[in-house]
Amino acid sequence: MGAVFQKDIYKPIPDGAELFTKRGKRFARWIGGRGNRSKKQTAEVRETKSGELRIVIQSKYYAKYRDGENIIRTVATGCKDETAARSVLADLERQAERVRSKVITAAEAAISKSADTPLSSHFDAYLTSLEANGRALRHRQNVRTALDRIAADCGFKTLADIGRDAFESWLVQREAKDMSARTRNLHRSAIVAFCNWCMKSKRLTSNPVAAIEKANEDADRRHQRRALTADELSRLFYAARLRPLAELGRETAKVKPHPDKPKKRANWRWVELNPTNIDAALSKARKRLAESPERIAELEATGTERALIYKTLALTGLRLGELASITVAQLYLDGPRPHIRLSAADAKSRKTADIPLRSDLAADLVGWIGSKLERLRDESRRRIDEDGAVTLPLKLPAATPLFEIPSGLSRIFNRDLDAAGVSKTDERGYVVDAHALRHTYCTMLGQSGAPLRTRQKLMRHSKSELTENVYDDLKLVDETAAVEALPSFPLRSSPNDEAQRATGTTGDVEQHETDRDKFAPMFAPTNGNQGVSKSNPDKPTDDRTDDAAVVNGRVGKGLGDADKGSQKAGERTRTVNVQLGRLMLYH
Numbered sequence: 001m002g003a004v005f006q007k008d009i010y011k012p013i014p015d016g017a018e019l020f021t022k023r024g025k026r027f028a029r030w031i032g033g034r035g036n037r038s039k040k041q042t043a044e045v046r047e048t049k050s051g052e053l054r055i056v057i058q059s060k061y062y063a064k065y066r067d068g069e070n071i072i073r074t075v076a077t078g079c080k081d082e083t084a085a086r087s088v089l090a091d092l093e094r095q096a097e098r099v100r101s102k103v104i105t106a107a108e109a110a111i112s113k114s115a116d117t118p119l120s121s122h123f124d125a126y127l128t129s130l131e132a133n134g135r136a137l138r139h140r141q142n143v144r145t146a147l148d149r150i151a152a153d154c155g156f157k158t159l160a161d162i163g164r165d166a167f168e169s170w171l172v173q174r175e176a177k178d179m180s181a182r183t184r185n186l187h188r189s190a191i192v193a194f195c196n197w198c199m200k201s202k203r204l205t206s207n208p209v210a211a212i213e214k215a216n217e218d219a220d221r222r223h224q225r226r227a228l229t230a231d232e233l234s235r236l237f238y239a240a241r242l243r244p245l246a247e248l249g250r251e252t253a254k255v256k257p258h259p260d261k262p263k264k265r266a267n268w269r270w271v272e273l274n275p276t277n278i279d280a281a282l283s284k285a286r287k288r289l290a291e292s293p294e295r296i297a298e299l300e301a302t303g304t305e306r307a308l309i310y311k312t313l314a315l316t317g318l319r320l321g322e323l324a325s326i327t328v329a330q331l332y333l334d335g336p337r338p339h340i341r342l343s344a345a346d347a348k349s350r351k352t353a354d355i356p357l358r359s360d361l362a363a364d365l366v367g368w369i370g371s372k373l374e375r376l377r378d379e380s381r382r383r384i385d386e387d388g389a390v391t392l393p394l395k396l397p398a399a400t401p402l403f404e405i406p407s408g409l410s411r412i413f414n415r416d417l418d419a420a421g422v423s424k425t426d427e428r429g430y431v432v433d434a435h436a437l438r439h440t441y442c443t444m445l446g447q448s449g450a451p452l453r454t455r456q457k458l459m460r461h462s463k464s465e466l467t468e469n470v471y472d473d474l475k476l477v478d479e480t481a482a483v484e485a486l487p488s489f490p491l492r493s494s495p496n497d498e499a500q501r502a503t504g505t506t507g508d509v510e511q512h513e514t515d516r517d518k519f520a521p522m523f524a525p526t527n528g529n530q531g532v533s534k535s536n537p538d539k540p541t542d543d544r545t546d547d548a549a550v551v552n553g554r555v556g557k558g559l560g561d562a563d564k565g566s567q568k569a570g571e572r573t574r575t576v577n578v579q580l581g582r583l584m585l586y587h
Contacts, residue, residue, distance in 0.1 A: 002065030002093055004077065004085040010046070010054040017055075019045060028055050061085030065092050068099020119158055122203065123147050126194050129201075134350060138321075146190035159204060167191065167209050180222045181215035188212060226430035227443035227473035232422045233314055239278060239420035241307035245299040246278050246419075249285030273419040301371065306412070308368055309403050313437040314444075316355045317459050320434050322346055324405045328369055329398035338362035353460055365402075372396060409434060428475070442471035 013019075017030035026045040043055040061082060064074045075092070079085040123144065130140050150156065154166045171184055191209055198204040228236065251271045273281060289296050312323060318340075325346035332339050340355040347353055357365070377392050406412060413434050417424055425431050438459075445455045456467045 002063060002089045004061045004063050004082060004089055006061055007059040009057045009059050010048065011057060013045065013053060013055055014041075026053075063089040063092055065089060066096065067092075068096040070100075116158060116160075119151055119156055119161070122159060122198065123151075123194070125201075126197050129197060134345065142186070143190050143193075146187045147194060150187060150191055159198060162191075162195065162208050164208050164212060168212060171212070171215075175215075181217045181220035182222070185214050185217060188214060224428075224430045225436040225439050226426055226428070226432060227436065227440040227476055228314075228422065228432060229476060230444075232420070233310075233440065235275065235420040236416060236422055237307045237311055239273070239275070240310055240416045241303040242278055242282050243273060243416060243419050244303040244306070245285050245289075245296065246273055246281040247285070248288060248299075249281035249283065251277070251281070273415075275419070275421040278419055301375070304368070304371075305403055306416070308364055309405060309409075310413075310416075310434075310437060311361060311364065312403075313434065314440050315358055315361050316340065317438050317441040318342070318355060319348060319438065320405065320409070322348070323403065324401070326402045327398060328372075328396045328400045328402060331365060331369070331402065333357070333362045333366050347460070349460055349462070351460075356458070369396065369402075372400070426475075430473075439471050439473060442467060443473045443476050446472055447476065 013028050014030040014032070017028040019026060019028050021027070027042055028045050029040060029042045031040055043057055045053055046056050048054055061077045061079050061084075062074055063077050063085060064072065067073050073092075077085040077088040079088060126147075127140050127144055130143065150167065150170065154161075154170050156162050156166070171188070174184055174187075188209070192207065192212075195204060195207040195209055199207060250273065252268045253271050254268050256267070271277065286296065309323070312318065313320070316323075318326075322342055326340060326342070330341045330343070332341065338357040338359070340357065342353045342355055344350050344352045373393070373396050376396065380392050410433065414424065417432060422432065442455055442459050445458060450458075452464055452468060455472075456464045459467050459471060461467045461471075
């Protein structure tokens with residue numbers, strides 16, 4: 001037989017509480033309470049094992065019973081009233097009896113119990129499971145946002161409320177309100193994955209939304225990125241390096257005051273930087289800050305870091321979040337194969353990866369680390385002047401971030417594009433942002449002739465289709481060069497002309513016949529003096545004859561055919577025939 005009971009909860013005595021004794025027990029009385037600060041509160045006071053006085057508050061009722069597997073369980077009923085708690089206990093014992101009688105299984109009983117639990121509690125447990133499995137904080141936040149939105153819009157309060165019809169109706173409504181296919185698929189993936197987890201944890205017997213198909217993202221792309229050309233990259237790096245300092249050297253331009261804006265500073269504005277004025281603005285900024293060399297050095301370091309961030313993204317394919325996680329301890333720049341070691345905890349695939357570095361990028365990173373170390377030493381020297389002797393660091397701490405990536409990098413990147421004269425959007429509607437540098441990396445690998453399998457590995461993609469169909473920007477493919485690389489087929493040429501050109505002859509058939517008629521009598525034997533050639537016997541044989549023999553592999557066969565016609569011919573006749581055979585083979 002089960003029982004219900006309350007637990008004693010010990011809490012510190014509230015400030016200003018009055019202690020008194022009644023019927024041999026000590027009590028505390030104070031004013032205030034949750035939701036009512038003027039209400040008087042009274043609680044028993046007890047002494048703990050450590051000798052401290054604490055007030056004792058009774059918890060809500062718990063139920064203790066023997067379940068269907070004869071295991072004693074203690075569960076919270078959530079009831080303050082004893083009668084209500086006993087009703088919950090009766091339901092639990094009735095469920096246990098059904099399991100013992102084989103009416104239902106223990107798994108079905110557990111699912112039935114979970115069906116009435118608030119959905120937010122299941123969401124909390126699911127997020128805890130994701131955290132235990134090492135999923136990133138940002139991913140968990142996105143999942144929770146999607147689940148909360150679905151539950152609120154569809155009216156899901158418990159697991160039993162989750163249904164296919166309601167969720168499909170919600171997807172149709174979102175599509176009508178112009179939600180992209182990708183965003184709808186992200187919400188679908190969140191609820192499907194949650195229900196799959198509920199099945200594994202024996203909270204659901206089946207997934208009610210698993211059969212809902214994904215939306216076609218290819219037919220509804222909203223944010224397609226393009227790759228930058230090499231010229232655009234160079235201009236972007238240059239503008240990013242100069243702009244922090246050049247911003248202080250901008251000119252002003254007069255504008256017509258707006259009637260609704262105050263007159264102060266309403267009739268002028270700063271001229272935006274562009275490729276034509278950035279150098280002049282830089283020179284002017286240096287003159288303005290001539291008396292503040294520290295400020296100039298600080299802004300130059302900011303620009304160098306920003307340009308190096310872009311260059312590292314474009315030449316490694318790292319994602320922005322992955323680059324932000326890189327510390328100086330993850331750089332291997334002094335070996336024959338410089339690379340960055342991306343830890344599994346920071347990689348999107350949750351796999352450790354070695355990111356190879358170009359030699360010039362590795363040299364830039366070496367210089368950047370050296371400048372960071374020098375700035376750290378300068379800070380230490382300033383502390384020496386103020387506080388006394390301080391040891392100068394010999395190297396950067398291992399946990400030092402490689403780059404301090406600003407939170408507003410998206411806005412900064414757009415302004416750098418403007419200063420570089422690079423269009424944010426092309427004629428196709430494709431856009432450029434920081435992640436487009438990863439597309440640029442993949443596209444440049446293809447332009448360099450890297451095979452698809454190599455590009456897939458360097459991009460760390462699980463499928464080659466993602467590399468080829470999403471990250472390769474086909475607009476930058478040099479189609480003209482690819483067509484020009486095809487073999488040529490002149491219409492006047494015979495099929496044997498290619499082999500003849502390999503031996504040094506022309507491809508004109510008529511010219512071959514003219515040359516043969518011209519030179520053949522010089523090598524043919526005469527009636528009066530067989531075997532005597534009119535050619536110079538001391539002149540060496542043309543080297544091209546041997547080349548043709550090597551190319552065609554037919555010299556031996558030609559010589560044999562030339563000598564079969566006359567077995568009684570002398571050695572000189574055979575020599576002439578050999579020469580003639582070589583000449584004909586050459587032509």
